[in-house]
Each structure stands twice: as C-alpha cells, then as structure tokens.
Amino acid sequence: MRPMDYIVPESAEAAVAILAERGENACPLAGGTDLVVDLKHAPGNINALVDVSGLAEFRGIDVTDEGLRIGSMVTYGEIMEHPVCLDKTPEVVAASHTVGAVQTRNLGTIGGNLVTCVPSADSAPALMVLDAEVTLIGPNGWRRMPIEDFFVGPRKTILEPYELLAEIWIPKHTLGKPSSFYKFGLRKGQALALVNAAAALELDGSRIVEPRIALGAVAPTPIRAVKAEALLDGQDVDAELLDEAAKIAVTESKPIDDFRASRNYRRQLIRTLTRRVLERSVEIARERQEQGELH
Amino acid sequence: MLVELTVNGESRSANVPPETTLLKMLREHLDLTGAKLGCDVGDCGTCTVIVDGVSVNSCLMLAGRADGCDVTTIEGLATADELHPLQQKFEEHGALQCGFCGPGMLISAKNLLDNNPDPSVFEVRDALAGNLCRCTGYTKIIEAVIEAGEMMGQEQANV
C-alpha cells in the first residue's frame, strides 16, 4: 500500500472536521473490507485514512422509545450475536450471515456496506422492508431520512462531501414484524448476490397489512417493489396473489446481463425469490397468530 | 507509528508505517510468518488471526487498528511440550496437504471451538467458509475440527 496517514478522530464532529480539512485526498475508513482492497490495487489519490470505526456515536446497538438503533460501525459479527437483533430483526441477522465469511463479517460494518452502495448489498433489502431510517452527520450537522433515499446509484449515495453515515434506525412498529430474507449467489459462502430479496408484512385475519418488498442486485440501487406491494395491500392471502405480486416485482426491476448471470436468469430469480420471501413472511405471520390465540 | 499489541500472550511493539496491515506487521516486523498472504483481498483466509476474541483477515486490517489489542496467531496454539488438540487432530487426519491454508484454517477452527466446543458439521462448514483449501481437503479438515472439539470437551471434563 502507498504511504498513507492514519488518523483516529476523537468524535464524529472531529472526524467530519478532519475530512473537510484534508479534502478529497482523505477517506473515512470503516471495516476496510472494501476500501483496503481498493487502496492496495487502485489507490487513486487517497493519502489519508480517517478511522471512524471506533467512534462512540457510530457504535452500539440500543433499544429506545423510537425503536432499534444500530450504530453504523457495528460489524456484521456483532449484529449476528446481539440478543435484540436475534429476537426483533432476525432477517437482518440472516442477511448479515450471508455476507462474506466469518473473518470479513468481523471486520465489515453494516454502515460500510450501505455507504459502499453496491446494488447487491445484502443488508439493504432486509433493512428496507422494516422501514429503516438512517442518520447522517456532516459539516452542516445531522440529518435523517428513509434508507431508500440514501441510495442514489451504483456506488453512489446521498452523502455530501465530508458527511458520514452515523446510525441505522429500525422504527418500533416494525420490530418483530414478520419478515423474510433470501439471497441467491453462485456459491453458499463468500458469494455476491445474483439477486437478494426481502419481504415483511402483517396479517389481520387473512388480510395483508403493510406489505413491504425490497430487492437487491436487480437495479442500480436496492429497490422497493412498490407496485407489487400495492397489489397485496389489504388483500386476502392467496398463493396466486403472492405469485402475481412476484411477477409484478419482476417488471419493477431492471436486472443487468453480466458474467455472473444473464438478465433472463435474474428475472426468473426475482420472481422465485420474491414469491418465497412473501410465502415465508405469511407463514411467520400465521405462526404468530396461532401463538397469539394460544395465549 | 508505534503499534503495541499483545501477541500470543506476549507484549510486542513495532514502529510501522501507518499503511501497514496487521499481517505485514506480524510477518515482517514481529517475525511471525505463520499467517500467510494468499490472495491479499480477504477471500482465501490464509492470513486469519484472532483479534480481541474474533477472527479477522489480517490482510485487510491496518496494524494501527489493532493497537492495544490481544492477538492470537498460529504460533500461539502449541506449548513447548504439547500440541493444541486441533493441531494434533489435523496431523492425525492428514487434514493439511500443501499446508498453506493451515495456519488460517486452524485459527478459524480455534475461534469456532472457543465459542462452540461441540459444533455440527454445518457449523464447522459455516465457520470455515472464509478459509479456502485448494487441495480440497475439506472432509478431513471437518473431521479433525469435530474430533478436536470432542477432545477439548473431554479435557475440560477431566479438569
């Protein structure tokens, strides 16, 4: 690696200030599982790393009145072990489990994954179906937005210069919402998603309430399949209806042809995975209903 | 920059350029050449070491980040007169062929057994997904890890 300054700031504000002061040649360092690889092979003009991975503002998993707060510098390994995540957001845990392998999950952070903003980011769909929000800190202070708005294009987020992703919030009303995540890669371990899909919904009797579908690796950014969601909203659960929603999800996607898979293959995956995550979410919702009746 | 670590229970330090990875520091500054450079991008797992209780790719971690941490490398498994159960079982099973994946593989396996002494085959596979063995000796490796877990369990019971 080229000679590089390594700076550990004292606080989030300090990190922003240092980045602003050093300008475009400085880069924030999170887990490093993408950035360090890039710096070894295509370093560009980066000559300083501002290590934000240990900042208190970006760390920790807490439950507050608002919901669940996951610091952006929490690693996948930490999410997978955390009792609240295991209990309230099992599909975020499942999505985390599909990222890389043990060693990369112990370095890689959920915030780093979102900021890298590849279309196949595994954590994104699982968070999107839970109506997650993100908070950012930059030279102009803090701001907060739905996670969908954070993604702008392949490897492009809404972050302004010197702005940092601080937290991910999962609102209280979606904690424990029946949800499912499914990733399809060319291998079971260490593979990028050809397609990944997540769904979340509640059942009122047999009526679908607040359905959410999110897909990854099917468009320039992770997307919500809003038309498919609209079809399901308020309808009675029915196998054909779920498949119909899956078909609509295909029309909402713009998958690419590349060396990993053809566009057509990806379309078929989108339909199959969407149907599966919907079916699984319904199954979980029904199990909840049965448990509720028992109590 | 000065980086101070505890490596295999011993305090070590080195003055390294800030861009030095933990792997480079271990190999070139501390002469611990057990962990290997295989792919240099975090895919192959030959550089795996344990930092503060979790296994990481040391080729992707800057040495500066490990400052003050407790690091375990392959050199820290055996004592002068005793192999670690994993080393004994890997040897008995012929689980290492060319041996290049071994240091990383054993460290990943140790990290698994430290947290889960009685893993299922699935759990072993999952724990070793980040360690490639191009000789494809996986069957023997999995057998060795499971038996080492049993052996460690017995040792615990005997204490």
Next chain:
Amino acid sequence: MATRVKDVQTNVEDLVTARETRAPSRQPLAVPIDQPVTFPLELPESEARLRTPAVGQRATRPDGRLHGLGQTQYIDDITFPHMLHAKILRSEYAHARIVSIDTSEAEKMPGVIATLTGAEVPENSFGPTYQDQPILAYPIARHRGDGVAAVAATTEQFALDALEKIKVEYEPLPAVYDPLEALEEDSPKVHGDTNIYTSKVIKKGDVEAGLAASEHVFERRFSTQMVEHVPLEPHATIASWDGNGRVSIWSSLGRITLGREDLARTLQMPQSRIRLIGTVVGGNFGGKNEITNEPIVALLSKKSRRPVKAIYSRGDEFVSSTIRHPFIMDYTTGVDSEGRILARKIRLVLDGGAYCSWTGTTIGKGSILAPGPYNIDNVLVEAYAVYTNKTTTGAMRGFGAPQVCFAYESQMDDIADALGIDPLEIRLRNGFSENSLSPTGQSLQSVALKESLTQAADRFRWKEWQA
C-alpha cells in the same frame, strides 16, 4: 511403523507370486444381485487389498506437524539481509511490437536498485518443448501476461511505484483470441505463418466405414473453459547471486532438474554454477512445472548484487502463470441398435494461448484418451493446438484428460438417452475389460472398469434412483 514396512514387503512378494496365476482385478468382487443393496454396503475385502494392507491405511504426512504449527517455511517466509523485492511490468496489449522501453525514470525512483528488460537476458527464450516463450517479451509481446520489464527495489511498494514510471512504446498488432478463428488462413499469426503448432492423429480401423455401417450417428460439439490452478501460495522465487559468480535460487518450481537446465540456457552459464532449491510448495495442482520469473530474479540479483525476492500477486498468477487448455471437441459417434459403439471420429482444437509450454504432453494424452475407455474398432482422432494472444496454457492435473472425459461421457449420456438405454448399461456394454486394446493398440492389463462402475452404482443405489 517398522512392522508396517515389513508387512508391505512380504506382501509385495506375495503379489509377485500371485501375479503368475491371476491378475487381482480379474477376480470380480461378488456383489449380490438378487438382494437389494442397502447403504452402507459391506463388501467383502478384495484379495488384492488384503495383500497390500498399506492401501486404505491412514498414514500421517511427514510434514503435517510443521504445517499445523505454522512453522513450514514457504518462500515468502524466508528473508535475507538487504533483500530486494522484484515486480514485473506486464504488456499493455495482447499483441504488440515493443518499439522502445525506457527505464531511466524508474531507476531514479526511491528505493530502486535495478531494472531489467528482455534485451538484457542472455538467452531470452525457454519452454519445455519449443523454446518459444521469452523471459521478458522483446521485441514482440504476445499476450497481456507477458512481462516487458522488471524492477528490484527495497520494498514491494517502491517496486510497484517504479513500474508506473517505465515508459514502453508499443506498436499494436492485430490479435487473435478465438482458437477456431486462429485456424483460418487470414487470421493474425502469433508466431511464424501458421497458428497450428502441434498436431496429433490417431487412426484405428476405418472410421468412415464404421460410421456408414452404424444404425445411429450422433454428432455434437463440446467445449471447455480456461482453468487457473489458483495455488494458495503464488509462484515465488528468491535468487542470490554471490561474489563467486554462483547463483542460488529458491523456487516454488516442481521440476528443479529441468528448471536448472532452463536456467543454464537462459542465463548462459554452466549448471555447476546454479544451485536451484525446491522449497515446500503451497499447492501446485500440476502447475509450477517450468521456470517463470526465476531468470528475471536471478539477473536482478546479479545487477543489484543483493538477494532478490519475487512473489506473484494474485493478478500475476491469473494472467501470467500457465492455465488449463480450453478444448473445442467435435464428436461423431456411430452405434448399432444396441448402443454398441462402431466408430468414433473426433476433432480436438486446443486453445494454446501465446506459447507452447506443456502442450505436447496435453495434446498427446488428450488424443489418446479422447475416444474414452470403450472398445471401439474404428477410431479417428485429429487434434490441433493453436496459438492465440491469450494466457499461455500448459500443465494442469490430467494433461487434457478431464476435457475429453467431459465430451465422451456427455455423448455417452446423449446416446443412452436417445436409444432408451440405461446410462450405466451402455457403459458396461462398451467399456474396456482385461486385454482390451486402447486406441493406440496397447493391450490393457488390470482393468477393473466394469467392476468399479458396478460397485459404485450399487453403492449410490443407482437402480433406486432410476426407478
């Protein structure tokens, strides 16, 4: 341990006596046909196995303990005082004439002690069959993996930075990437005036007559892709040229005797002055079979008067080390109504990449094995290896055998499927048995093909799967 060696020795004697009466493989192992097979199947031990108790015994590797302790020394684990690190600049084009190389700016870079170009290599060619490959390409680069210059510096990073300062002026030449295109007359030529550099023909019987007499004829093209060995330890070398004019080279190369010959040739010095040390190798899988960067590192050591180490990056490994030959395989097979093969006509085109390397062995083995382990009276195999402007293909486990196996076994399935014959049955009908003649007329001994197939099928309950 001692007992085991003794046992084996006695049993070898037993075997020798037994061979006079009957080859072990001729005694079929009884598998009860009338009884349904359940897993795991308890097969009687074969006599051959009983006579060679070492077979099937667990043996520990003599080097296994050091591997587990992390104390095995691979080349990157070895260092010498004042050692330099070398990096190689690769061609910017798949095919180009190098007009000029200017290393002067690179030499001014911090930490740089020596540079090297192809013009400085005493004999700039090597190769196990044809010496058609340059150590560092000059004046023609024939693929993107060709090295064009090298730098030795005090750190790897200094060497990498210096590579960027080397100015190479290229005159791009038309390139050919597809092996079938390379066969055409007007295709760009990689070396000389034809791209075909090795061919092989095997003839047995009369293939056209056999095809004419066949009830059914099956034709299909099969192709396989490039495969890189990806040894976890990349190609690695350390060279140290001493004041007495002798060079010591530590290398991950497998064939050190051949390697020393190649080094003597390329460095133009007697073998007695070259010490080549084969170290523990972190995986080879049939590769690491010829010299690669050893002469470069040796010459950099000579120029810098310091030990020099060069470790391939994973990228170097993919573009510059040899890989498995992709094959394009046209199979025409005639069978009778029972699925017995009467004739098989095969045309193989091997994508050789830019240089010959171990193509001779690959085309030979590939051609001999191409008809498959089947009794066929009429065979014609024509095989051609062609140059393309791509990564050099060379030795990899099997030397062409896996490629043709994919083709002939796929076609056996096609035939079985079309004729409604069980895929196992069609193999048993055609398969080699004791004293079968290979396509080249060799009488085969100790053939246990059918026994192996039957036992394997029983073990994985083939019949139940078919039901």
